[in-house]
Amino acid sequence: MDRNHQILSVLWIISISFITVLGYAPEHLNADILMNSVMSVQHLTLFYWGQNRLLNVLPFLVSFISDPAANLYSVLIVSSIVYNASIFAVSKSIVRVLGGSASDAALHFVLLSSFSVIVFKRNFLAEMAIGHIEYSLAFLLVAGAIYCEWFCNKDLWIKRGLPLILIFIAMGVNPSVLALNLIVLVLIFLYNRKVDSHAIAVIAFTIFSFVAWILISKSFGPVEDYSKFNPVMISEGVGKVIGKFIGVIRWEIVFASLCLWFVWRFRILISEGSLERRSFRLEEFIVFGALLFFLIWLLLFSANKWVRINQFSLRYFIFAVYASLVVVGIGIMGFLRRESVLIRYTVVCLFAISAVVVAYRKPVGLLEYGMFKNLKRFGVESKGLYAGDYWVAWPAVYKELMMGKVAYGLAYRGEGNRNRVNEYVQNEVSRTGSFRVCCINDTQEACAWQVSNTIGPVSIKSVEYKQDGVTEIVFIKK
Numbered sequence: 001m002d003r004n005h006q007i008l009s010v011l012w013i014i015s016i017s018f019i020t021v022l023g024y025a026p027e028h029l030n031a032d033i034l035m036n037s038v039m040s041v042q043h044l045t046l047f048y049w050g051q052n053r054l055l056n057v058l059p060f061l062v063s064f065i066s067d068p069a070a071n072l073y074s075v076l077i078v079s080s081i082v083y084n085a086s087i088f089a090v091s092k093s094i095v096r097v098l099g100g101s102a103s104d105a106a107l108h109f110v111l112l113s114s115f116s117v118i119v120f121k122r123n124f125l126a127e128m129a130i131g132h133i134e135y136s137l138a139f140l141l142v143a144g145a146i147y148c149e150w151f152c153n154k155d156l157w158i159k160r161g162l163p164l165i166l167i168f169i170a171m172g173v174n175p176s177v178l179a180l181n182l183i184v185l186v187l188i189f190l191y192n193r194k195v196d197s198h199a200i201a202v203i204a205f206t207i208f209s210f211v212a213w214i215l216i217s218k219s220f221g222p223v224e225d226y227s228k229f230n231p232v233m234i235s236e237g238v239g240k241v242i243g244k245f246i247g248v249i250r251w252e253i254v255f256a257s258l259c260l261w262f263v264w265r266f267r268i269l270i271s272e273g274s275l276e277r278r279s280f281r282l283e284e285f286i287v288f289g290a291l292l293f294f295l296i297w298l299l300l301f302s303a304n305k306w307v308r309i310n311q312f313s314l315r316y317f318i319f320a321v322y323a324s325l326v327v328v329g330i331g332i333m334g335f336l337r338r339e340s341v342l343i344r345y346t347v348v349c350l351f352a353i354s355a356v357v358v359a360y361r362k363p364v365g366l367l368e369y370g371m372f373k374n375l376k377r378f379g380v381e382s383k384g385l386y387a388g389d390y391w392v393a394w395p396a397v398y399k400e401l402m403m404g405k406v407a408y409g410l411a412y413r414g415e416g417n418r419n420r421v422n423e424y425v426q427n428e429v430s431r432t433g434s435f436r437v438c439c440i441n442d443t444q445e446a447c448a449w450q451v452s453n454t455i456g457p458v459s460i461k462s463v464e465y466k467q468d469g470v471t472e473i474v475f476i477k478k
Contacts, residue, residue, distance in 0.1 A: 002102045002103075005102045005103055008110070009106045009109055009110075012110050012352070013081060013084045013085055013088060014081070016080075016113055016114075016117070016355065016356075016359070017077060017080035017081040017084050018080070019356055019359045019360050020080045020083075020084075020117075020125075020130070020359055021073075021077055021080050022360070022361060023360050024125065024126040024130060024359070025076050025126075025369065026361065026364050026368065027122070027370050028123060028130070028131070029076070029369050029370070029371045030131075030391060031391045031393075031395060033076070033079075034072070034394055034398055035048070035394060036056075036058050036059050036133075037059070037062075037068065037071045037072040037398065038394060038409065039056060039416070040058075040059035040060075040062050040063045040075070041063075041071050041401065042417055042420065043417045043420055044063050046216075047217070047220060048413075049413040049414075049415070049417065050413040050415060050416055052218075052220040054173065054174065055169070055173045057133075057173055058078060058079065058133050058137070061078055062074040062075055062078060068398060068401040069402045076130050079129065079130045079131075079133045079136070080129050080130055082133055082140055083128055083130075084129070085140055086136045086137075086143065086322070087109065087113045087325065088113070089139070089140055089143035089144065089147070090112065090143070090322060090329055091105060091108040091109035091112050091113075091329060092105050092109070093143060094108065094286070094326065094329045094330065095108055095333065096147070096151055097282070097286070098283065100336065104333070107336055107344055107345070107348050108329065108332050108336060110348050110351070110352055111347070111348055112328060112329050114351035114352050114354065114355035115328060115332075115355075116325060117355040118250070118351070118354055119250055119253045119254060119257075120248060120249060120250070121247075121249070124248035124314060127315055128321065132315045132318065134173050135315065136318070137170075137173050138170045138173045138174035138177050139180070139318075139319060141167070141169055141170035142166070142170050142180060144163075145163035145164075145166040146163070146184070146202070149163045149201075163202070164205050167181070167205055167206055167209055171206065171209035171210055171212075172209075175210060175213065175226065176301075176316075177206070177210075178207070179297070179300065181202060183293050184293070185199045185202060187292065187293065190289075226304075226306045228305040229304055229305070231303050232303075233308055234302050236302075236308075237301075237303060237304075237307070237308065237312055238298060238302045240302075240312045241298060241312050241314070241317060242298075244312065244314050245314065248314065261331060264335065268338055283330050283333070286330055287327050287330050290323040290324070290327045291323070291327065293320070293323040297319055298317065301317060304316070366402065367399070371395045372399055374392070374395070375392065375396055375399060377469075378392065378469050378470050380396050380438060380440065382400055382403075382405055382407075383407075383436060383437070383438035383472070384400075384406060384424070385407070385409075385424070385437045385438065386407065386408070386409050386410065386411065386437070386440060387411050387414075387437050387439050387440070387450040387451055388411055388438075388439045388440035388441050388446065388450070389440055389442050390411045390412040390413070392441045393409055393440050393441075396440060397409040408424055410437060410453075410455070411450055415453055418454055418455075421455065422454075422455055429476075429477055434461055434474050434476050435475055435477075436473070437472070437473050438471075439473055440469060441469045444463060444471060444473065448460060448473065451473075455475075456477070456478075458475040458476065458478060459478055460473055460474070460476075461474040461475060
């Protein structure tokens, strides 16, 4: 890409990423997202606390930022940038495959990313952009690997070595990259109708990476089996997933966009006499391949037992969303190829402005985010140790950290910080003979189990009920 269009793409990635954070995080920040920052400032581990399958890349990237508030902002911004960069990877790949120009790539990206902001409802866009970097980052790494393998003209190390590194990291970030790579490479094989040495190398290394991460994971405890599939669940799963997809899309925008697109296609047909282009067959195959990928992913993970346990959450189908964006991207490419510079830039500007209007919200301080404001109803005072409801206990911990106090979580995933928690508890026991835990929005028994799970055998000395949903429990180590 020429310099001006490179600058345009970078500026848009940064701008829409910051706007997304400011507009979506105050409402949709939750304990799952917050945990990235907790791990980053308190105890960085190879995998996500309590798991041995999701590589902790995001906490690592911001671990040099020790201030809790700045670290949390960084987690949100990096996540949003990675998501928008993954959409850029879709645009860049489509334009490169179809032989578009440098300006096409930049304009295509702005249009496609703006469309995603406009067409997806706020809760789902927040989930993709700031909630689950394990999908956007893995997709970005795989897209970069495939792009480099097929299109890099640089030296052999970059063309051969870099893709392998990217795939290996992507597999650590998200093991479902195995299915992603296999489906994509099978589609490439169907189009080329021959066995490509590049594809074979990528498939082989993908499988090697999958096995390697399983072996690495075993050193961190038993590997939970996430690969259990039951075909009997497909009908139930597909119905629920499609229903959820229907609920997160602004169908009025989809309908209006389709109407405008068909009107535009009709105008082109009248003015040109034909819609056919030299690469039209390739475009058709890409659309077919993307839709087939969507269907395969939908069927495959609708039959997954772990997905069912998590109520068929749409986060497990984010890779399928990228496939739908590829279909939209093909339509955008057809528009960019046929329209004048004035019309192209006018439409791009209108979409970009619409995306900013949809996403933008007036900036507020971190403590005014919904997750932290929710703590006010519990009236929690500074306690140091928190157990109970995962979605409330960890925000309570982080609120104290942002206020410059010492705080640790004993709720779900708290065992990931076992050594530091035990050191804190030992100091408290040495000083007072016991230690206190604030139990939030959960039963006394559940909180006691969380404490013993992280600290070891304990007994309850006394219990003080503060208010509804808040109990202070005094423990003695056995």
